[in-house]
Amino acid sequence: MAHDILIVEDERNIALSLEFLMKQAGHSVRSVGDGQDAxxxxxEQLPDLILxxxxxxxxxxxxxxxxxxxNEKTCGVLVLMLTARGREIEREKGMAAxxxxxxxxxxxxxxxxxxxxxLLGDA
Structure with a gap:
């Protein structure tokens, strides 16, 4: 099943790779490069999942x-954080957020x- 995925990545080459992967998996994709734009x-349109x-x-x-x-309207959106910050404390901070x-x-x-x-239940 196709899902709407929002990619939030400021490095354009990484964003393009993510877009390709998600489209190849059959999803519709939007992409932005900064937090406020996200x-x-x-x-504007509630996604099923945010990278x-x-x-x-x-x-x-x-x-x-x-x-x-x-936010009551967005609290259920799935979020998968992608980062170069690999320390356990950073992971804990992401999960706590x-x-x-x-x-x-x-x-x-x-x-x-x-x-x-x-996450999307398609596995």
């Missing part, structure tokens, strides 16, 4: 995630697709 995109980078201009991924969780999953870069494309499908 919140605006979610307000959310942590290091972003304007608002970081932790702030974006906790803002989504605090409300992420459903946390994957560190570099990651296996197969693992990313499996995690997305698992």
């Amino acid at each position: 919140l605006d995109a979610v307000a 959310l980078d942590v290091n972003l201009p304007s608002l970081d991924g932790y702030t974006v995630c906790s803002t989504l969780r605090a 409300g992420a459903n999953d946390y994957l560190t870069k570099p990651f296996s494309t197969r693992e990313l697709v499996q995690r997305v499908e698992s």
